[in-house]
Amino acid sequence: MNFIPDDHLDLIVTAALEWKVLVGPPAAALSMPGSLTSLDGTRAGTLIRQMNTIVQRLGSPAEYTYRPVPGPLIPVEVIKACHAAIHTCSRAPYWETSVAHTLLTKTAWAAAVRVPGYAEAPWIWTRSRTSQTLAIAETWRPEPLAVNWSKTHSIEPETWASAAAVLVTEEALPAVSGLLAAGQLAARPNVFAILPDPHLDPALWGGVADHVLIWPDCRPWLDVQLGAAWRP
Incomplete structure (x- = not known):
C-alpha cells in the first residue's frame, strides 16, 4: 500500500475515538495519562495522511474528512490497518516522535487488548509442566509406546x-470407571481407550473415554502423536 485511502483512515480514527485513544476535553485526558488531546477525527486522519504524502512524494496531501465507521469494530482489522499505515509512513522525517506515530501505535495497542482471548491469557507466561501423557494399564500394555505406564x-x-x-x-477401564463413579476422578476430555477388539461392548468404555483406538491398527497414529505433542 502506497497511498492510504480514506476508508482506511476512517477505521483507524473511529477506533481511536471509540477506544478513547483520542480524548477531546482536557479533563478527560487527566483520567487517561498519555492520551492524545485536542485532535478531532478529521485532524487525526489528516496528520497520518500528511506523513504518508511526505514519504510517497505525492505533493500536497489530499483533503481528508473523517467519516465514522458504523457497527462493531473488529480488533484484528484495526491492528492490521495501523500496522499497514505505520509501514507506509515509517520513512517520514521525525516519524518516531510524530503525533501520527503515537496515534497509530496507541490505537494498535488499544485494539490488541480487545482481541478475543487477550483478557484470559496469563500476564506472566511459563512453560506448562503438566502436559505429559498419562498412560494407565494393568497387566497388558501395548508396547512399545513412548509412555510410562501406571497402574490404576x-x-x-x-x-x-x-x-x-x-x-x-x-483391562484398566473398569477400575477407572469405578474411580469416576466414586468421584475420586473427575470426568475430562482427551481420554483414549486402547482396545484389541473393535467389537467390544461400548458400555465398557463409554463412561470413561471419549475416543477409542484399536490396537495395533492405531500404532502409527499414536507414535506420531506421542512423538510430536504428548511425549512425557
Missing part, C-alpha cells in the same frame, strides 16, 4: 486432571 491404584487426581491426554487399556 497409583493414579493421582491432579495428574489425571492435568495430563494433556490419557491412554487407558481395556
Whole structure:
C-alpha cells in the first residue's frame, strides 16, 4: 500500500475515538495519562495522511474528512490497518516522535487488548509442566509406546486432571470407571481407550473415554502423536 485511502483512515480514527485513544476535553485526558488531546477525527486522519504524502512524494496531501465507521469494530482489522499505515509512513522525517506515530501505535495497542482471548491469557507466561501423557494399564500394555505406564491404584487426581491426554487399556477401564463413579476422578476430555477388539461392548468404555483406538491398527497414529505433542 502506497497511498492510504480514506476508508482506511476512517477505521483507524473511529477506533481511536471509540477506544478513547483520542480524548477531546482536557479533563478527560487527566483520567487517561498519555492520551492524545485536542485532535478531532478529521485532524487525526489528516496528520497520518500528511506523513504518508511526505514519504510517497505525492505533493500536497489530499483533503481528508473523517467519516465514522458504523457497527462493531473488529480488533484484528484495526491492528492490521495501523500496522499497514505505520509501514507506509515509517520513512517520514521525525516519524518516531510524530503525533501520527503515537496515534497509530496507541490505537494498535488499544485494539490488541480487545482481541478475543487477550483478557484470559496469563500476564506472566511459563512453560506448562503438566502436559505429559498419562498412560494407565494393568497387566497388558501395548508396547512399545513412548509412555510410562501406571497402574490404576497409583493414579493421582491432579495428574489425571492435568495430563494433556490419557491412554487407558481395556483391562484398566473398569477400575477407572469405578474411580469416576466414586468421584475420586473427575470426568475430562482427551481420554483414549486402547482396545484389541473393535467389537467390544461400548458400555465398557463409554463412561470413561471419549475416543477409542484399536490396537495395533492405531500404532502409527499414536507414535506420531506421542512423538510430536504428548511425549512425557
